[in-house]
Structures are given as structure tokens and as C-alpha cells.
Amino acid sequence: xxxxxxxxxxxxxxxxxxxxxxAPFFQRLRNIKQLGFSEYVFxxxxxxxxxxxxxxxxxxxxxxxxxxxxxASNPALLRLKETFKLACLLHDIGHAPLSHxxxxxxxxLSELKIPKEFLAEEDLNRDxxxxxEDYTIKSIADSxxxxxxxxxEERFGLRRRHIADLIRGKTEDERYFTHEGINYFPLLHQLxxxxxxxxxxxxxxxxxxxxxxxxxGYDLDWLLDNLEICIEDDKAYLGITERAVITFDDFLLSRxxxxxxxxxxxxxxxxxxxxxxxxxxxxxxxxxxxxIEKYIEHDDHFLMKIMRNSKNRYAGEIVRNxxxxxxxxxxxxxxxxxxxxxxxxxxxxxxxxxRCSSRGRLSKYYEENLEExxxxxxxxxxxxxxDKKETFNIDxxxxxxxxxSKSHEINRLHCYFEGLSDAQKSELVRLTRS
Numbered sequence: 001x002x003x004x005x006x007x008x009x010x011x012x013x014x015x016x017x018x019x020x021x022x023a024p025f026f027q028r029l030r031n032i033k034q035l036g037f038s039e040y041v042f043x044x045x046x047x048x049x050x051x052x053x054x055x056x057x058x059x060x061x062x063x064x065x066x067x068x069x070x071x072a073s074n075p076a077l078l079r080l081k082e083t084f085k086l087a088c089l090l091h092d093i094g095h096a097p098l099s100h101x102x103x104x105x106x107x108x109l110s111e112l113k114i115p116k117e118f119l120a121e122e123d124l125n126r127d128x129x130x131x132x133e134d135y136t137i138k139s140i141a142d143s144x145x146x147x148x149x150x151x152x153e154e155r156f157g158l159r160r161r162h163i164a165d166l167i168r169g170k171t172e173d174e175r176y177f178t179h180e181g182i183n184y185f186p187l188l189h190q191l192x193x194x195x196x197x198x199x200x201x202x203x204x205x206x207x208x209x210x211x212x213x214x215x216x217g218y219d220l221d222w223l224l225d226n227l228e229i230c231i232e233d234d235k236a237y238l239g240i241t242e243r244a245v246i247t248f249d250d251f252l253l254s255r256x257x258x259x260x261x262x263x264x265x266x267x268x269x270x271x272x273x274x275x276x277x278x279x280x281x282x283x284x285x286x287x288x289x290x291x292i293e294k295y296i297e298h299d300d301h302f303l304m305k306i307m308r309n310s311k312n313r314y315a316g317e318i319v320r321n322x323x324x325x326x327x328x329x330x331x332x333x334x335x336x337x338x339x340x341x342x343x344x345x346x347x348x349x350x351x352x353x354x355r356c357s358s359r360g361r362l363s364k365y366y367e368e369n370l371e372e373x374x375x376x377x378x379x380x381x382x383x384x385x386x387d388k389k390e391t392f393n394i395d396x397x398x399x400x401x402x403x404x405s406k407s408h409e410i411n412r413l414h415c416y417f418e419g420l421s422d423a424q425k426s427e428l429v430r431l432t433r434s
Contacts, residue, residue, distance in 0.1 A: 008058050017089070033047070033099075034047050035263075038211065060088035063224055064191075083163055090163065112130055143293065169189050194238065196240070204255060227239070282312045324415050324417070339411050341431060342428065342431045345431055358409055378392065
């Protein structure tokens with residue numbers, strides 16, 4: 001089977017993979033937009049998690065072939081490759097309607113009844129709200145979706161539990177991922193979820209294309225051509241050659257610019273906040289079922305239909321694409337102080353407002369020391385005239401981690417300006433302009 005993709009061109013799907021893509025669990029992603037409310041701002045952003053997921057698998061296919069070269073045809077490595085490709089394909093299978101916002105309507109994790117071997121140790125001793133990752137694992141590990149894997153299991157000898165392991169980043173069966181004494185689990189998980197994973201390599205280009213902006217552009221071919229396997233203590237980690245560090249910088253900046261200009265656009269973010277208020281003020285009107293077979297029905301159209309029929313004020317505003325006025329926006333400390341004063345006035349006057357705050361960081365390494373990162377990314381330096389190589393952690397090669405170590409935090413205040421008294425309007429104008 002062949003898919004014509006506007007971002008990557010022709011994508012070839014193996015015959016054994018077709019039943020997985022045709023299954024209702026995966027087809028549901030056709031009706032879940034990749035960027036949620038962003039289409040209210042960028043009308044072209046109607047692309048779905050369906051084609052994004054196929055795009056991620058395509059990038060993963062290319063990355064694996066580059067890293068393993070001719071060895072990729074080895075039967076044992078073919079099994080690993082297919083396991084990894086399916087982890088790329090299915091990484092978003094559990095996504096709820098309208099992206100992450102609706103996770104507040106999910107049940108507790110215990111209600112999903114995920115097999116214990118797929119739960120982290122801390123989740124065995126406590127109950128928390130389920131996330132889309134939990135629905136992903138449940139779909140792969142314990143649902144009727146399993147029937148779609150028969151052909152790939154027969155041809156490649158893979159098991160669904162190992163696909164789930166790559167997605168969740170933990171495995172109890174390292175032997176499955178070990179070839180000729182090298183454990184490739186860290187490397188393959190990094191390509192599924194890390195600072196330079198196939199998910200981000202696809203969505204930056206795809207979101208940029210469909211939003212009609214150029215912020216997400218970077219040199220994908222050069223990054224893939226310079227991927228390297230770095231082996232330490234018989235474990236393989238993801239690395240890039242030293243000559244691709246500048247391209248990696250560009251990749252990080254593309255993600256940063258997309259965050260500021262697209263992902264945190266004031267209208268889309270405010271609509272998400274209205275959705276939270278809808279859930280708070282009409283509890284039980286929309287709930288996500290714990291039954292994974294019923295979850296198939298829940299997509300963007302399902303939720304929007306409920307909101308169109310709802311008498312809830314916030315639901316109506318979402319459907320009509322109406323948001324409260326943006327009255328102030330801060331980008332630095334002095335502006336944040338002014339915003340705080342404006343917020344205090346709104347609170348004292350008992351004026352309803354929405355505050356949207358961005359604490360998005362350019363890199364997850366700001367939140368943890370690189371030495372403590374489970375699977376650190378590497379840079380490879382090759383010496384001229386020999387096969388000798390030197391490897392070191394990525395933060396030693398790029399200053400972007402330090403330059404953006406403090407979040408470029410954006411804070412916004414919205415309120416229903418038209419409903420205020422003349423005195424309140426005047427005071428707000430004074431506070432925001434002084």
C-alpha cells in the first residue's frame with residue numbers, strides 16, 4: 001500500500017501493516033486534529049493525527065535504515081525494526097478529542113484495568129487520572145485491536161508488549177532488544193520519545209506546512225544522514241555527528257518558534273481554557289469512558305456535537321469561536337509585574353478573567369541534570385585518518401540549552417471587557433497603559 005503525503009511524498013506501507021492502519025482504533029485518528037483549536041486561527045491546520053502517525057513511522061523507517069545500514073536486513077534486526085516502526089505509528093493511538101485538553105475528563109487509571117506488567121511501580125501503589133499515554137498502552141496491550149497484529153507477529157516474530165515498552169520507555173525484557181551483545185532499547189526509545197525523536201521530526205514540518213508558516217522548517221535529510229549509534233556499557237544510545245550540531249540547533253529553534261507563534265497562539269490557548277471551564281461547570285456532560293472499546297467513538301466530532309447541543313455558556317462560545325478580550329500580555333519581568341497588578345484589580349472587582357501562562361521550555365534538559373537523564377543524547381566526534389571516535393553529551397556542544405535555560409514565559413489576561421462598567425473599563429485601560 002502507498003500513501004501520498006504532502007510532507008514526505010510517497011510512503012510505502014507493508015502488507016502486514018495494513019490491517020493495523022485499517023483497524024477502527026487507528027482509523028479513529030482520522031477525526032482527531034493534530035493541533036486542536038489551532039484551525040480556528042490557521043484555517044489550513046485541519047491535518048489529523050492519522051497522517052501524522054504515518055509520517056512518524058516513515059521518518060522512523062528512514063532513521064533505522066541510516067543507523068543500521070546493510071545490517072537492517074538481518075532477521076533479528078528486522079524484528080526490532082518492525083517493533084520500532086509500529087511504536088512510531090501507534091504512539092498517538094490513545095489521544096483524546098481536541099488534543100490534551102480533554103484529559104481532564106478521563107477516569108482514574110485503575111478503571112482502565114491495564115495489565116500490571118505495563119504499569120510503572122509508582123502507579124501500582126496509587127491511583128491518578130489516566131492520560132492519553134495510558135489509553136495508548138491499553139489499546140495496544142489489552143483490547144480487540146490485538147487481532148490486527150496477527151500478520152506482523154507471524155512474519156517478524158514481534159510481540160505487542162514490546163511495542164508498548166518502546167512507547168512507555170521501560171521494558172522488563174531487555175533480551176528482546178539485544179543483538180550481538182548490544183542492548184538497543186535506549187536508542188529505539190529515544191527515536192520514539194526524546195529531544196530528537198521521529199514524532200518531533202515529523203510534526204514540526206507538518207504543522208508548519210498546514211499552518212502556512214515557515215517557523216517549523218529545518219533540514220530533516222541532514223539530521224537523518226548524521227544520526228549515529230553510540231555504545232556505552234553494551235547499551236546503544238542516539239547520537240549525531242559533530243557536523244550536524246548546528247542543524248540540531250536549528251531544529252530546537254524551529255520548535256521554539258513554532259511554540260511561540262503557533263502552539264501558544266492566544267486564541268487557540270484561550271479556547272482551551274474555555275473548554276476547561278466547560279468541563280468544570282457542566283460536570284458529567286462529557287466523560288471519557290474507561291471501556292477501551294467504547295473509546296473508539298470519541299473523536300473531535302463526538303465532542304463538538306455534545307457542545308453544540310449543550311446549554312453551557314462556555315460550550316457555546318467555543319462552538320462560535322468567541323473568546324474574552326485579550327487585555328494584557330507580558331513577555332518579561334517588568335511586564336509580568338504590571339500583569340499581576342491588573343489581575344489583582346480584576347480579582348478585587350470580582351470580574352471574571354482567564355489567565356493563560358506559558359512555561360514551555362525549549363528542552364527537557366532544563367528540568368533535570370543531563371547526568372540523571374534516563375537516555376542522554378550524544379554527539380560523535382570523528383578523528384581524521386582513523387576509525388577512532390569520541391562521544392560526549394549534547395549539552396557540551398550547543399549553547400542553546402544554556403541560552404534558553406529560563407523559560408521564555410508568556411502570560412496573558414482575558415476578560416469580557418464589554419460587560420464592564422465605564423469606571424472599570426477606564427481603570428483597566430489605565431493599568432494596562434501606565
